[in-house]
Amino acid sequence: MTYYLVERDVPGAAGLDRTQLGHLAHTMREAAESLGVEFRWVLGTVAADVVSCVVETDDYEAVVEHCRRVGLPVRSITEIAHAFGPDDAVAPAPPSLTLPPAPRPERGLHGERPLG
Numbered sequence: 001m002t003y004y005l006v007e008r009d010v011p012g013a014a015g016l017d018r019t020q021l022g023h024l025a026h027t028m029r030e031a032a033e034s035l036g037v038e039f040r041w042v043l044g045t046v047a048a049d050v051v052s053c054v055v056e057t058d059d060y061e062a063v064v065e066h067c068r069r070v071g072l073p074v075r076s077i078t079e080i081a082h083a084f085g086p087d088d089a090v091a092p093a094p095p096s097l098t099l100p101p102a103p104r105p106e107r108g109l110h111g112e113r114p115l116g
Contacts (some may be wrong), residue, residue, distance in 0.1 A: 001056045003042070003080040004063050008051045008072040016046060028053065031069035037062045054080070 016024070025044065032041045032055070039062050042054040051072065055063055060077075067074045 005078045007075040010051045013046045
């Protein structure tokens with residue numbers, strides 16, 4: 001099965017209360033169950049003005065249809081290349097494994113200047 005990350009722009013999303021999130025979860029679950037294909041809603045998150053979810057299916061068009069049925073505007077649908085977590089940790093990375101430094105934004109998400 002393939003995992004997809006779905007991101008939706010929802011102004012004020014971080015201010016949603018538990019009841020509102022519960023209604024959204026109900027809508028998302030019903031949409032998933034009504035698709036008629038193997039489809040699993042794995043996780044939903046809210047950060048700032050973005051509602052994201054991870055879904056699992058082998059049918060990309062089912063992801064698109066799920067988004068349509070949920071009814072929120074979609075920013076992006078991205079296939080997840082790899083997933084990892086704390087259970088995947090191994091010995092410290094060898095010196096030959098170096099990750100490039102993360103780019104420093106000119107301004108933060110809310111227009112503030114970065115520290116340092």
